[in-house]
Amino acid sequence: MDQLLFPTDPAKEHLIDEGCFIVEIFNQKTSGALSIAQARVESGSKTEPHRLRDMQEWYYILEGQGQMHIDQKTFGIRKGDVVYIPANAVQWVEQSGTDDLLFLCICKPGWTAEHYENASS
Template identity: 45%
Template sequence: MLIRDIKNCDYFKALDNTILCELLHPKKENEDLNINYSIAHAILKAGESSLPHRLKTSIEIYYILEGKGIMHIDDESEEVQPGQVIYIPANSKQYIENTAPNELKFLAMVYPMWQEEDEELV
């Protein structure tokens, strides 16, 4: 049985300026999970935004947990809030802004799993 707890996760600043903890990444586990996606917990501080970037071959799903913001995908922008799921197609220019006075927290799910060489700043 594999159970991850956010309280024990190591956070780092990602290429796109979000603070991330990889909750589940099959290439970084000691056991074979037989999955091809990854899940990270992401945080943006008040007034910050991620840097415009794209995942060249992977799709990404954001699930907003706390806070509010504006999601930008290519030429579209929409306000987002807790309980919403955002689909980000592969090779789309994307970034998210935190418009709330508190942290914006969300889950980022990537399929196929996130790989450094697949992400680029734009």
């Protein structure tokens, strides 16, 4: 990889069907090793239950607080926490404070739409 800097454009934040706003930070399509995105869940909102097939994911919480749901487990999350989401686990997050929940999503391998599966009943 010759490129050493990957500028991020916050103006490219967009709402996705899952129910949160995303800014893609890094997704080296050619290597597929990992991807990084910033996600934002607005006050009083939650994402749709979903799973990432054959993909591990980590959240690093930058701001706010909420409730994380992974399969049958639910726990509180807040600024500074790291959450590990195993491949194929049903997951969703809900914002539970007054401020938006802002976090980094790190996926391995890098995120592609083919891995995403809606798990809503």
